[in-house]
Amino acid sequence: MNIVVCVKYVPDAQGDRTFNEDNTTDRANVDGLLSELDEYAVEAALKIVEAGEGEVTVVTVGPEQAADALKKALQMGADKAVHVSDEAIHGSDAVATSLVLAEAVKKIGSPDLVLTGLSSTDGTMSVVPAMLAERLGLPQVTQVSTLEVADGTVKGRRDGDAVSESLEASLPALVSVTDQINEPRYPSFKGIMAAKKKPVETWSLADLGVDAGQVGLDAAWTKVESFAQRPPREQGEIVTDEGDGGTKLAEFLAAQKFV
């Protein structure tokens, strides 16, 4: 079982995330890390391989610092990593990112499973997995909170608001997992040491045969025209409950015409 896990290096949500002058996400001046939601995909891949056999390759598309995201995945236990890095990729939208990822997956080989998280924590669009499935011509088994792979078939449960759907597809398939699926492991000391010796390949767009004119800010099919910081909320009245906190809350609701 060969599994490719697509991961993303994102600005830390705990930090002050902001934009560059060209309206792209600032990835250089804000501390970054492996997108938390991708850890669930790495964990899911490791569990499958540990229960049988095979290899887990992690791939990312991003600037130099994105190597940190791969490192974390290798420390968790992935076998090898591919870093697609090219100046021309800066400012790519989801469409272009999915193109580069799709070509990288093809070059890695023909995996039985392509795994992703449910969304990045920066762009939060949740669209790259579906785009990858479309581009790779793979069945799309997305947003599942359970995952079972056996006898050339993948099964998972997709929880919606009104219904839970049981999904089934033949391998190879593209699967995205939610944060309900498992509890990602912390890298062990052994894992951290072992990661240092694991292979990391760096590929350019030319290595993938992708024309630089198809990606990047100028080629994006959408354009961020402007950004504005939302003014911080002004703190309102805070009362300490001295036996009448609930009454005061109700008075506030009445004053605001909610009651």
Add this chain to the structure above:
Amino acid sequence: MAEVLVLVDHADGQVKKTTAELLTIARSLGTPSAVFIGGNVEAARPRLAQFGAEKVYVIDNDDVENYLVAPLAEALHAVVQQASPAAVLLPSTTHNKEAAARLAIKTESGLITDAVAVEAGDAGVSTTQSVFAGSYTVKATVTKGTPIITVKPNVVPPSASQAGATVVPVDVQVSDAAKGAKIAGREEKQKSGRPELTEAAIVVSGGRGTGGDFSPVETFADTLGAAVGASRAAVDAGWYPHSNQVGQTGKQVSPQLYVAAGISGAIQHRAGMQTSKTIIAINKDEEAPIFELVDFGVVGDLFTVLPQATEAVQKARS
């Protein structure tokens, strides 16, 4: 004026409010045409007509129901080819965002998700989104193809404008390639009888401070006719279903009133609620970061504050 396609959100022909909202937006961009997937279009037609749909494209094909996302994208592609619309609007749900993603690739069109405003601008359709956990807003445009835009609920008040809602059947042959992921079973979830979280005008949420007992949260929510939400901590502890989780990895809500009970207000949670119009918090810890956001806060125990507030609200009403 060019057509603007609106994918209808419905349950067996019962049209949801988000559809009326999208038809209202579509009227400001062009001539609205609804896209109805399913067999019971006659039940939906009056409401679609009421909110201005000139045409209703109908795709009644079991494959769209029986396989995940890919057939819906093919169906939408067929309608886009037939109608050459000025834009495609879809309610921002998981399913629709994924279908929109595939449609964007198929039609070589720009995709914008989770818009909170959509306007006609000089450079075509212009959108507004709330990003980075609600700390920024961005304005964006689509520069290639047909703008495909998923729109969040509650971003415009639906306004009626009668139109013909002429039914136009569209024959879609779903490709074998799109039948890769079969929906082998469906399990209906128990209905709470409360409003849907993302559509509710008022949301009352509970967190770690409930200790697993959501009864005061639910009682207060029911008194206000509110939806019930939960923090990630409460969901991870197994106290409340994941479908009720408010936050970065759950639902993003933007109601008129949001009440956070026993929730500290970590960035994970704030990402899902800080664009709410009015925010109230109840927390024992006066240092809880949630208090930075509130219009009104009570430092106290939710198990005494909420029942007292419930009683006071009921009394005020009677």
